Amino acid sequence: MSNSLPKSLKQVSFFLERLPGIGEKSANRLAFYLLRMPDEDLKDFSEQVAKLKAQTKRCKICMNLTEEELCGVCDDSARDGTRITVVEDVLDLLSLETGDIYDGMYHVLHGRIDPLNHIGPDDIFLEELFTRLKPKTNGHVTPSIVKEVILATNPDMEGEATAMYLRNRLQELKKEHSLEFTITRLGYGMPMGGNLEYADYMTLRKALENRRGF
Ligand SMILES: [Zn+2]
Numbered sequence: 001m002s003n004s005l006p007k008s009l010k011q012v013s014f015f016l017e018r019l020p021g022i023g024e025k026s027a028n029r030l031a032f033y034l035l036r037m038p039d040e041d042l043k044d045f046s047e048q049v050a051k052l053k054a055q056t057k058r059c060k061i062c063m064n065l066t067e068e069e070l071c072g073v074c075d076d077s078a079r080d081g082t083r084i085t086v087v088e089d090v091l092d093l094l095s096l097e098t099g100d101i102y103d104g105m106y107h108v109l110h111g112r113i114d115p116l117n118h119i120g121p122d123d124i125f126l127e128e129l130f131t132r133l134k135p136k137t138n139g140h141v142t143p144s145i146v147k148e149v150i151l152a153t154n155p156d157m158e159g160e161a162t163a164m165y166l167r168n169r170l171q172e173l174k175k176e177h178s179l180e181f182t183i184t185r186l187g188y189g190m191p192m193g194g195n196l197e198y199a200d201y202m203t204l205r206k207a208l209e210n211r212r213g214f
Contacts, residue, residue: 063108063125065090080104082147088112092196099201112162151185156193167214185214
């Protein structure tokens, strides 16, 4: 079918097919849909896509995506700064943000340790988390206010491995700097092999309530 399509339509369809969950048929259907969109909307859409990367950067505290220096969570002084939940991706953060189940802070790793795909500890944002937890030393020592680090990587093999690696590194950090925070892991509620991004908010709330020392 693709061979009988005009080249411009085929090009768009080719890009759409690279999106997750989109096969050739869906890609063609979406390309046709775009073609039928009102000119103004299509122009708007293509401009937004073009700007997407240039305007999005990482929050300088938690690595969440933002257009400002700080993301909406870090910029909100009403939130509980004594807790940091560590997630693999921004979509996991968004899941935890639905339904008012959590009002602490986050740290987004942008990935997980995955040796089979050559992703090691240095390829995700671990050091930035450690920096947040260490006492600040500009003139005098200011201890971190963090009382709990909640490991919310996914309950599958790579997520578990990442949580275990993090726990060991955090324990070293605690010893080295005499830090007081506890380390917890999301409790039952999350199905094994499940993904935070797809969990409903009741499941997430249970998982958060049942978090345990780790
Ligand atoms: Zn932030």
